[in-house]
Amino acid sequence: MTKLSKEDKMKLFKEWKYEYKGAKYLSKKYGVNVSRISYLLELIDRHGFTILDKVYTYHSKEFKEEAINRVLLSDESINNVALELGLSSAGMLNNWIRSYKENGYNIVIKSKGRSTREKREEQRTREAEARKRRTSSPEFKAYCRKCIHKKIGCLSSKEIKPPKTEIARAVTELRRELGLGIKTILEVINDPDNNLPNLSRSNYYDILNREDKDDLKYHHMIKRIKSIYFEIKERYVAPGYRTITNHLHREGFKVNPKTVQRLMRKFKLFGYRMKKKKRYDSYEGEIEGRIKENLVQRDFFSVIPNRKWYTDITEFNLKGLKLYLSPILDGCGGDIVAFNISRSPNLKQVMTMLKDAFKVSSNLKGLIFHSDRGWQYQHKAYQKALKERGIEQSMSRKGCSPDNGLMEGFFSILKREMFYGKESAYANLEELEQAIIEFIHYYNNERPKDRLKGLTPIEYRNQSLVA
Incomplete structure (x- = not known):
C-alpha cells in the first residue's frame, strides 16, 4: 500500500472537497485502501490540516483506557472514537483493544529495548497483580455481565x-x-x-x-464422515448432513441423521448453500390450441417408472458463453432418462432428446409428459411426436415454476453441486459439457437420496421394475 506524504494528503483532501472526487476514485489514483482514504478525509475535515503535523504522539495509559472504555462500555464505534481523539487511524484503537483483552483486560505500556530475565519476571508479577485488580473492578464486572447477557440472550x-x-x-x-x-x-x-x-x-x-466422548464412541464413523465430506467437496461442492448420512447407511453404519448433523457441526463441516441466480426462461407467448392442461397437479411421483416424465431447459453462463441442458426426469426414482446439451435452446435439441428417450423406453402409451409453456413444447413437431406414441402432454400454469417442481429441484442440485462457485474450474464450454455428463452419471448411479430410502435413482428404478 502506498505511503502518503503530508503534501499528498493535502492534495487528496482538496480534490475531494473542491473537485468533488469520490473516495473510490481517489483510492485508485493514489493506490490506498478506500476505508483508509475515507478515514483520512473525515479526520482532516474535523481537525483541519494541523492534524497532519503530528508525526508521533505519545498516548498515556489513562488516555488509552478512556478510549477503550468508550468502545467497550459505552457502545461507541471504533471509527467515531478514533476520529474524535484525532488518532492517525482507526486501526490504532483496534490494536489497543486487542492488546487490552490479550493482557487480561489490563493496559500494558511496553518499554523500549530488550528486557532482562529479572525484569521480565517482575513484569509478569506486576501484570498478574494488575489483572487481579482489574477483574475485581466494577467496570470489568459490568463489561463481563454485558458480554454474558449478549451471548446467552x-x-x-x-x-x-x-x-x-x-x-x-x-x-x-x-x-x-x-x-x-x-x-x-x-x-x-x-x-x-x-x-x-x-x-x-x-x-x-x-x-x-x-x-469429549464423541471421539471414543464414534471414532471410525467420524473418520468416514470427514473422508466422504472432503471427497464429495473436492469433486463437486460441500455436501450436507443428509447426503453424508445416506452414504454412511449404505456402508453399514447405523446412525441417526441428527447425530451426523451434530458431529459435522462440531468439526465445522458445513454444506454449501446456493445463492439465487437469474434463471433461463423459454416462454415467448402462447399459440392458440397448443396449450395443454396441467394433468400432474403437483402430484409429481409415480409408483413405477415411465408413468410420469418431466422436462425443461436450463442455461449455464460461463464467462459470457452459454450452454443449454435439456433433460427428461422420471417421476418414479428421479433418474435422468435422457438429456441433450446444446449451444442454443433450439427445437433440434428437444427433438434429439426425445429420440434418445424413445430408444431407452419403447412402450410409453399412457405416459404423462409434463413441461412448462416454453415455445419448444408448443411446436407442432414436438406435440406430434408425443401423440404418435400415445403420450399425454401436460403443461404448468403460466409463470408457475413450482408446477414443474421436480425438474426445478434437479436443476438446483446440479448447479449447486457442480457449477455455482466453481465456474473458474472450467476453461471452456467443452470442459463444462463433460462435467455435466459426468455429474448426471454420478447423480443417477452414485448419489443416494433420502426419499428413496438411501438408494440411488437407478437402484430404485431397477427395484421398482422387479417388483
Missing part, C-alpha cells in the same frame, strides 16, 4: 428455549474470551433477575464430558 427467543448443549458451548467460549471461572459465569446466567436460560454446574460438566 442471543440463543433464546420468547417461544423457544435453547438446548443445554448450545448454552454449554456459549459458556465455554465466554470462559476463553473473558478468562472467568465457570462459577462466576453461571451465577450471572442463573440470576432470576437476568431472565436468561438456566444451566447448572453439573449439567455443564456432563455436557462437556459427553462432547
